[in-house]
Amino acid sequence: MQRDTFMASFDAFKLYLTDNIGIIKSLDLSAILTRPLLITHAPDENYAHGFLESCAPRFWVLSEYQSHRTYIDPTKIQIYYTSVVLENLSSHWRYYQQQSDGTYLPTRKWEQMIQPMFSIYPLLTYRSFNNKAVMFQYALVPSFRGRTAAWGYNYPDRVVKSYPFPTVNYRRAYLAYSEWILNNFNLKSKFQLTSTQEELQEKKISEYVPICNQICSNQKKTNPSSNEFTGEWIVVLNRAGVARRELINADELVNGLLKAFPDHSNPYLRVWPKQFNFNDNLYETARMARSIRLSIGVHGAGLSNTIFMRPGAILYEINPYGCRHLSFNFRRWAEVFNLQHALWIPSEDHNGRTDNVCDRESSTILNVNDIVNEVKDLIKDEAEYRNGYIRRALQIMNDTSIVDHPPSGFENIL
Numbered sequence: 001m002q003r004d005t006f007m008a009s010f011d012a013f014k015l016y017l018t019d020n021i022g023i024i025k026s027l028d029l030s031a032i033l034t035r036p037l038l039i040t041h042a043p044d045e046n047y048a049h050g051f052l053e054s055c056a057p058r059f060w061v062l063s064e065y066q067s068h069r070t071y072i073d074p075t076k077i078q079i080y081y082t083s084v085v086l087e088n089l090s091s092h093w094r095y096y097q098q099q100s101d102g103t104y105l106p107t108r109k110w111e112q113m114i115q116p117m118f119s120i121y122p123l124l125t126y127r128s129f130n131n132k133a134v135m136f137q138y139a140l141v142p143s144f145r146g147r148t149a150a151w152g153y154n155y156p157d158r159v160v161k162s163y164p165f166p167t168v169n170y171r172r173a174y175l176a177y178s179e180w181i182l183n184n185f186n187l188k189s190k191f192q193l194t195s196t197q198e199e200l201q202e203k204k205i206s207e208y209v210p211i212c213n214q215i216c217s218n219q220k221k222t223n224p225s226s227n228e229f230t231g232e233w234i235v236v237l238n239r240a241g242v243a244r245r246e247l248i249n250a251d252e253l254v255n256g257l258l259k260a261f262p263d264h265s266n267p268y269l270r271v272w273p274k275q276f277n278f279n280d281n282l283y284e285t286a287r288m289a290r291s292i293r294l295s296i297g298v299h300g301a302g303l304s305n306t307i308f309m310r311p312g313a314i315l316y317e318i319n320p321y322g323c324r325h326l327s328f329n330f331r332r333w334a335e336v337f338n339l340q341h342a343l344w345i346p347s348e349d350h351n352g353r354t355d356n357v358c359d360r361e362s363s364t365i366l367n368v369n370d371i372v373n374e375v376k377d378l379i380k381d382e383a384e385y386r387n388g389y390i391r392r393a394l395q396i397m398n399d400t401s402i403v404d405h406p407p408s409g410f411e412n413i414l
Contacts, residue, residue, distance in 0.1 A: 004016070004017050006039075006139075006141040007141075008039045008040070008041070008082050008141055008142070011082060011083075013039050013082060013139075013141055015139070016133075024135075027133045027135075028132050028133060029132065029133050029134070029135060030129035030130060030132035030133060030134055031129060031134050031135070032134075032135045032136070033078065033134060033135070033136035033137070034136075034137055035076065035077065035078040035121070035138075036065075036076060036077055036078065036137075036138035036139070036140055037078050037079075037080045037124075037136055037138065037139050037140065038058070038061070038062065038077055038078070038079050038080065038119075038140045038142075039080050039082060039139055039140065039141045039142075040054075040058055040079065040080070040081065040082065040142065041054065041081060041082055042054075042081050042086060042092050042095070042096070043055055043111060045089075045091060045092065045095075046301055047110065047301040047302075047304065048300075048301035048303075048304035049301075050111070051110065051114075051304055052304050052307065055114055055118075056173070056174065056177045057142070058118060059118070059176075059177050059180060060173055060177070061140070061142045062077060062118065062140075063176070065140060074116070074117070074118060074119050074120045074121075075120060077118065077119045077121075077140075078119060078121050078124060079115070079118060079119045079121070079123050079124065080123075080124045080125070081104075081123060081124070081125045081126075082126070083125065083126040083127075086125060086127075094107070095107050095108050095111065096123070096125075098127070098128075099122060101122075102124075102127075102128035102129065102130070103121075103122035103123060103124060103128060104122060104123040104124070104125055104128070105122060105123070106123070108280060109280040109281055109282070110280050110281070110282040110285070113281070113282040113283060114181070114282060117180070117181065117184045167335065167336065168396060168402055169402060169403075170336045171336055171337075171338060171393070171396050172396045172397065172399075172402050174307060174336055174337055175190075175338070175393060175396065175397055176397070177307070178190065178307045178308055178337075179397075181282075181286060181308075182286060182290065182308065185282075185283050185286055185287075187283075187286055187287060187290065188290070190290060190308070190309075190310045190311065190393075191310075191311075191390065191393070191394060194232065207268050207383055208268065209261070209266070209268050209269045209379060210261070210262065210263045210266065211260060211261060211376050211379070211380070212259060212260050212261070212262045213376075232266075232267065232268060232269050232270055232291070232293060233269075233270055233271070233272050233291055233292050233293060233294075234257055234261065234269065234270070234271045234272065234292075234293060234294045234296070234375065234379075235272045235276050235288075235292050235294070235295050235296070236250055236253055236254050236257070236272070236275055236276065236296045236297070237275075237276050237277065237278070237295060237296065237297030237298070237302050237303070238250040238275045238276070238277060238297070238298070239277060239298070239300065239302070240275050240277060243363060244361045244363075245298045245299065245300050245320060245360070245361055245362070245363065245364075246298070246363040246364070247298055247318065247363070247364055247366055248350070248363050248364065248365050248366075249365055249366055249368065250275045250366070251274075251275060252366070252368050253296070253366050253368050253371060253372070254271065254272075254273065254274060254275060256368045256369070256371075256372045257271045257372060257375065258271050258273060260372050260375070260376060261379075269293060269379065276288070277302070278302045278305055285305050285308070286305075286308045288305075289305040289306065289307070289308035289309050290308045290309065290310065292306075292309050292313060293310075293313050293314070293382070294313065294314040294316060294375065294378065294379065294382070295309065295313070295314070295315055295316060296316040296318065296371070296375070297316070297317065297318065298317075298318045298319070298320070298364065299317060299318070299319045299320075299323070299326050299327070299329070299330065299360070303315065303317065303330055303333070304333070306330075306333065306334070306337055306339060307333075307337050309337065309339055310386075310390070311338035311339070311386070311389040311390045311392070311393040312338065312339070312340060312382070312385055312386030312387070312388070312389030312390055313339055313340070313382075313386070314339065314340045314341075314342060314378055314382055315330060315333075315334045315339045315340070315341050315342070316342045316343075316344065316371075316374075316375070316378070317330045317331075317341065317342070317343050317344070318343075318344050318345070318364060318366070319343065319344075319345045319364075320345075320346075320358070320359060320360060320361075320362045320363070320364050321345065321346045321348065321349040321350075321353065321356075321358075321359070321362065321364065322345075322349070322353075322355075322356045322357050322358040322359065323345065323358035323359070323360050324343075324345050325358065326358070326360060327343050331343070338389050338392065338393045339389075340378075340382065340385060340386075340389070342374065342378060344366075344367075344370070344371055344374070346364055346365065346366075346367065347367075349362070350363070350364070350365040
């Protein structure tokens, strides 16, 4: 008996096995594929789930197949998307454009940019071959319970299940994943010091961050360009104008932070002088996120870009009124990504609600004074903690005792 059915990441993948040359000759073959096929699924519509729950496990799987935790040879892999996601979730098709040769190109810019890191070949799907038979030599089929998300929690209605690795394994995996992307973009490692930090280290002097507690003299504001992603920013992320989980007075918070950290030419720490919203450009996203020292943002997909923030940086999460329980997600992400985590939730709803029911899509009015004062305290302690986080992250990356396959007791998960 030969096994012919395998559990792919979203559904069963059935192979027709035969050694009868007569049957093979009689088939209406569309293609004979000689490259190894990775049988997987298209990334989720939601950027956070797609980027972190689909592409990250794909990276780990391919790394393991290539016998090294951070090396992937894209010339040896062909990505093949299973049909179930594109059939059952028809909206996914708008993210893919079929070419004249039957292959597909992603239409989302971030996926266009990350796809060549996995394979130099265009994507294949079951539709690529006009429902005709396809023969291939090697199939890599991560199971339904294969490499999945690191959160340690699971939404009851989520198809993707959590994969119960010890936390240290997830930390190592996501460090490797983010470093791999930065390397592909020719960006600096998260462990590489900025020029300012290198200068401080050479001079053996401590970093000084001026904080205004009362009345400060006005300082010249900066108008940063994309070339100024130096790794020294406090940034307010907001979905401006979206009306879903929007920070209504985000500009007021930015101005409060600019007053609290008045030296805007300070090479150690500056406030990004306007609201920021990540776009679909993964390269610019990685550059900016790596340059953030403290990120303030409402619970949502944009915070998944914290994977590129340097170990020990601060993720300051804001949740809508009544939605404290949502923080489990990003609190866990911060733990896995080697970040510090802080949380702010309004004590009352700006629409006058008092029922304390979580409306996760509602907008939020910030208490600017409370948040600014807490940011001051966080920054005072951040440098001391950051050194420990960086040392720990480096130890994890260099610890050969941490296996990249399931450790003892987790074997049956595959």
